[in-house]
Amino acid sequence: MCPVCLRPQSACICALAQPVLAATQVLILQHPLERQEAKGTARLLHLCLPGSRLEVGEAFDPQQLQQWLYDAWPGAEAAQQTLLLYPQTPDQPAALSALTECDAPVSVRRLVLLDGTWRKSRKMLYANPLLAQLPRLALTDTGPAGYRIRKAPRAGQLSTLEAGALALQALEGWAQDAPPLQALQQSFAGLIAQHERLRPAH
Ligand SMILES: [Zn+2]
Numbered sequence: 001m002c003p004v005c006l007r008p009q010s011a012c013i014c015a016l017a018q019p020v021l022a023a024t025q026v027l028i029l030q031h032p033l034e035r036q037e038a039k040g041t042a043r044l045l046h047l048c049l050p051g052s053r054l055e056v057g058e059a060f061d062p063q064q065l066q067q068w069l070y071d072a073w074p075g076a077e078a079a080q081q082t083l084l085l086y087p088q089t090p091d092q093p094a095a096l097s098a099l100t101e102c103d104a105p106v107s108v109r110r111l112v113l114l115d116g117t118w119r120k121s122r123k124m125l126y127a128n129p130l131l132a133q134l135p136r137l138a139l140t141d142t143g144p145a146g147y148r149i150r151k152a153p154r155a156g157q158l159s160t161l162e163a164g165a166l167a168l169q170a171l172e173g174w175a176q177d178a179p180p181l182q183a184l185q186q187s188f189a190g191l192i193a194q195h196e197r198l199r200p201a202h
Contacts, residue, residue: 005043006035011198016190017047018183024109024171025076026052026164027068029060029131031116031124041161041191042115048161048187051076058120059127066130069112079110084134085167086114086125111137111167115160139166161188 002012026049028042035056046054053073060068072078112134114121125132139158158166165184168174174181 005047007038007043011038011194013044013191013194014047016187016194017044018187019050020048020180020183022049022051022168022172022180024111024168025073025079026111026113026168028052028054028113028115028160028164029124030054030056031058031114031120032056033120034115039159039195040115041159041188042113044187044191045113045161045164045184048184058124062128062130065128069110069130069134077108080108081106082110082112082134083137083171084112084114084131085139085163086121086136087138109171111164111171113160113164113167137167137170139163139170159188161191 001007002009002014005013007013026045028046030040030042034040034042042054046052051073053068055068069082070079112131114124114131116124161184165181165188168184169178169181172180
């Protein structure tokens with residue numbers, strides 16, 4: 001096992017990660033069932049973002065979660081604004097509608113990503129009221145055309161890395177050809193290529 005990415009050495013993804021500098025602090029909350037998911041992308045995103053944080057669980061201790069959401073981390077200031085990347089749901093009418101409301105200058109912004117299938121992330125949301133009440137960033141209709149890597153690990157759903165890249169692009173104001181965005185895209189493409197390579201032949 002590789003001690004950094006927790007994968008078998010033959011499938012180590014550490015070399016695929018291209019470091020990306022982003023002002024937005026990223027907190028990835030991974031559902032326990034995703035940890036061993038060979039096609040998962042959260043770990044790679046975490047490796048690409050040197051200041052990011054990845055925590056595993058479904059129902060978190062509220063005090064602990066509160067700290068992860070708002071307090072200073074080692075090497076990172078306390079957040080002035082914390083957003084959850086999650087679609088709008090009818091039961092949360094107070095959620096931020098879209099990026100427009102994130103335009104206000106905020107010097108320290110934190111973005112929370114839930115790593116799991118829709119069902120698992122919904123469970124995480126309901127199990128953690130602190131997450132449910134966060135202002136949301138929804139990607140619907142805001143994703144720039146053309147940036148959707150075709151071979152998504154799960155059909156009909158963006159991978160965590162892709163969704164995170166789109167959210168960061170919006171929050172950081174990256175152009176389509178911005179080097180950090182390209183670095184994330186290349187890291188993801190490398191992961192897809194590795195899956196293809198390692199997939200047993202039929
Ligand atoms: Zn590794």
